[in-house]
Amino acid sequence: xxxxxxxxxxxxxxxxxxxxxxxxxxxxxxxxxxxxxxxxxxxxxxxxxxxxxxxxxxxxxxxxxxxxxxxxxxxxxxxxxxxxxxxxxxxxxxxxxxxxxxxxxxxxxxxxxxxxxxxxxxxxxxxxxxxxxxxxxxxxxxxxxxxxxxxxxxxxxxxxxxxxxxxxxxxxxxxxxxxxxxxxxxx
Amino acid sequence: xxxxxxxxxxxxxxxxxxxxxxxxxxxxxxxxxxxxxxxxxxxxxxxxxxxxxxxxxxxxxxxxxxxxxxxxxxxxxxxxxxxxxxxxxxxxxxxxxxxxxxxxxxxxxxxxxxxxxxxxxxxxxxxxxxxxxxxxxxxxxxxxxxxxxxxxxxxxxxxxxxxxxxxxxxxxxxxxxxxxxxxxxxx
DNA sequence: ATCGGTTGTTCCAGTTAGGAATAGTAGCCT
DNA sequence: AGGCTACTATTCCTAACTGGAACAACCGAT
Numbered sequence: 001x002x003x004x005x006x007x008x009x010x011x012x013x014x015x016x017x018x019x020x021x022x023x024x025x026x027x028x029x030x031x032x033x034x035x036x037x038x039x040x041x042x043x044x045x046x047x048x049x050x051x052x053x054x055x056x057x058x059x060x061x062x063x064x065x066x067x068x069x070x071x072x073x074x075x076x077x078x079x080x081x082x083x084x085x086x087x088x089x090x091x092x093x094x095x096x097x098x099x100x101x102x103x104x105x106x107x108x109x110x111x112x113x114x115x116x117x118x119x120x121x122x123x124x125x126x127x128x129x130x131x132x133x134x135x136x137x138x139x140x141x142x143x144x145x146x147x148x149x150x151x152x153x154x155x156x157x158x159x160x161x162x163x164x165x166x167x168x169x170x171x172x173x174x175x176x177x178x179x180x181x182x183x184x185x186x187x
Numbered sequence: 188x189x190x191x192x193x194x195x196x197x198x199x200x201x202x203x204x205x206x207x208x209x210x211x212x213x214x215x216x217x218x219x220x221x222x223x224x225x226x227x228x229x230x231x232x233x234x235x236x237x238x239x240x241x242x243x244x245x246x247x248x249x250x251x252x253x254x255x256x257x258x259x260x261x262x263x264x265x266x267x268x269x270x271x272x273x274x275x276x277x278x279x280x281x282x283x284x285x286x287x288x289x290x291x292x293x294x295x296x297x298x299x300x301x302x303x304x305x306x307x308x309x310x311x312x313x314x315x316x317x318x319x320x321x322x323x324x325x326x327x328x329x330x331x332x333x334x335x336x337x338x339x340x341x342x343x344x345x346x347x348x349x350x351x352x353x354x355x356x357x358x359x360x361x362x363x364x365x366x367x368x369x370x371x372x373x374x
Numbered sequence: 375a376t377c378g379g380t381t382g383t384t385c386c387a388g389t390t391a392g393g394a395a396t397a398g399t400a401g402c403c404t
Numbered sequence: 405a406g407g408c409t410a411c412t413a414t415t416c417c418t419a420a421c422t423g424g425a426a427c428a429a430c431c432g433a434t
Contacts, residue, residue, distance in 0.1 A: 006419095006420070007294060007297070008420085008421085010297075011297060014297075014300065014301045017301070017304065028381080028382065028383090029382075029383070030380095030381060030382050030383080031381090031382095039300075040297075042291075043291065043292075043293045043296035043297055043300065044291075044292055044293065044294075044296075044297050045290060045292060045421090045422095047421075047422090048421065048422050048423065048424085049382095049383085049384095049423090049424095050383095050384080050385080050386090050421085050422075050423080050424085051420080051421055051422075053383070053384075054420090054421090072429090072430095073429095074428080074429050074430075075381095075382075075383085075428070075429055075430085077381085077382065077383090078382090078383085087304075090301070090304065091304050091305075094298055094301055094304055094305050094309070095305060095306070095309050097312070097313075097316065098294060098298075098313075098316075099316075099320070100294040100295075101294075101320055101324065102291060102292060102293040102294065102295065102296075103232060103290075103291070103292040104229075104230060104231075104289060104290070104291055104292075105194075105230075105231055105232060105289060105290040105291075106230045106231065106289040107194060107231075107285060107287040107288075107289065108287075108289065109230035109231075109289075109347050109350060109351075110194065110197075110198055110201075110227075110230055110231050111281055111285075112343060112346060112347050112350075113201065113226075113230065113343055113344055113347045114201045114204070114277070114281055114343065115342075115343035115346070116340070116342070116343050117204070117274075117277065117278050117281055118278075118281050118282060119282070122281070122282050125284070126284075126285075129284065129285075129286075133286065133288055137288065153303070155302075155303065155372065156299060156300055156301065156302035156303050157300055159299060159302070159365060159368065159369070160296050160299050160300045163296060163299075163361055163362075163365060164296075166357075166361045166364075167357070167358070167361065170353075170354070170357035170358075170361070171354070171357075174350055174353045174354065174357070175350075177353075178346060178350060181346065182346070185342065193389080193390095195389095195390085215412080215413065215414090216413070216414070217411095217412055217413050217414080218412090218413095232390090232391085234390080234391085235390070235391050235392055235393085236392090236393090236413090236414080236415090237390085237391080237392080237393085237414095237415080237416080237417090238389085238390060238391075238392095240413095240414070240415075241389090241390095259398090259399095261397085261398050261399075262397075262398055262399090262412095262413075262414090264412085264413065264414095265413090265414085375434105376433105376434095377432105377433090377434085378431105378432095378433090378434105379430105379431085379432090379433105380429105380430080380431080380432100381428100381429080381430070381431095382427100382428085382429080382430095383426105383427085383428090383429105384425105384426085384427085385424105385425085385426080385427100386423105386424090386425085386426100387422100387423095387424095387425105388421105388422085388423090388424105389420100389421080389422075389423100390419100390420080390421070390422090391418100391419085391420070391421090392417105392418090392419090392420100393416105393417090393418095394415105394416085394417080394418105395414105395415085395416075395417095396413100396414085396415080396416100397412100397413085397414090398411105398412080398413080398414105399410100399411080399412070399413100400409100400410085400411080400412095401408100401409090401410085401411100402407105402408085402409085402410100403406105403407090403408080403409100404405105404406090404407090404408105
């Protein structure tokens with residue numbers, strides 16, 4: 001029996017499944033990093049390059065992916081494709097009930113927690129900067145959402161992108177209310 | 188010059204600052220773990236025991252905290268208090284502008300991304316289980332919020348607790364809408 | 375032709391997560 | 405009194421993960 005994989009492994013398998021719908025030769029570690037940065041980073045962490053490569057090596061060892069070396073004059077490029085064992089393992093994982101709850105690392109909330117140690121202006125700044133960052137992030141996600149369109153095969157990614165957008169909107173309106181409340185405290 | 192600390196270090200310093208308002212002998216690593224579980228875990232990760240102790244050792248090396256050993260017959264208990272250097276460092280950190288954005292690890296969104304590989308019922312289950320978990324979490328946070336009351340010295344923690352509550356509410360209503368949309372897809 | 379940007383991979387050092395192992399303390403039950 | 409369980413307190417270990425740097429080839433533009 002294969003060792004249980006980490007959630008990050010399954011995320012990578014997910015990217016490879018999506019690719020296997022097309023008739024590509026598979027993806028390189030580098031390409032997987034790019035796709036992570038485009039999609040995964042909004043709902044999960046985008047793993048570091050080094051981790052992607054170690055993860056791929058492990059997935060290969062356990063037969064979840066196969067690698068093919070593309071040898072040219074100068075260098076060899078390694079492309080990974082998911083195997084049937086891999087997609088079966090992924091599907092099984094998806095159907096396994098989980099009690100994992102989202103993990104949030106919120107540096108702004110953490111700082112606000114200690115707002116008593118800060119100048120009122122600094123608190124205001126902190127929150128306003130965050131609102132700006134939220135808008136940038138929302139716009140980035142909107143680009144992704146637009147790319148997905150309403151195509152049948154991107155239905156679920158589109159759903160998740162909408163979720164992200166709604167989350168950013170909620171977060172912005174909550175933060176704006178906080179700014180208001182903090183200002184009233186300061187007076 | 189001391190090495191720059193991690194955000195988690197500052198979070199621990201924050202807990203120690205709060206404690207230093209009272210006339211306690213300081214906190215043990217174990218107590219810090221408990222306080223983390225009560226408050227920090229909603230907005231930041233609650234650090235592992237092992238990490239709290241390593242972090243405390245590092246903070247002591249750099250003079251941010253002092254430890255006093257309480258020796259009894261059987262064992263020695265080590266209590267930590269924040270130093271003036273420590274609280275100065277913390278205040279400086281709080282006033283340093285940051286561009287850190289919250290990090291979200293959302294296992295439910297990650298799975299929904301691959302909803303095309305799942306049975307419609309399993310997707311529905313996934314989201315409903317998540318809504319239930321959200322309600323539990325919200326209730327836990329409500330307990331914390333009630334403890335804070337409207338006392339002057341807990342104004343900022345209360346603000347953050349309200350933030351968390353509003354976030355859970357928003358997340359719940361978004362998820363309920365998703366459940367609806369997914370069901371319509373299934374038909 | 376060479377220069378900068380992109381593609382592609384590997385390596386390393388440090389940090390973080392999670393849990394097991396160990397052990398004293400304290401109250402409770404019988 | 406003896407034993408049980410839960411809590412307090414710390415240390416250790418492994419694996420996951422981050423954030424680079426280092427190295428190299430490839431590709432287009434000037």
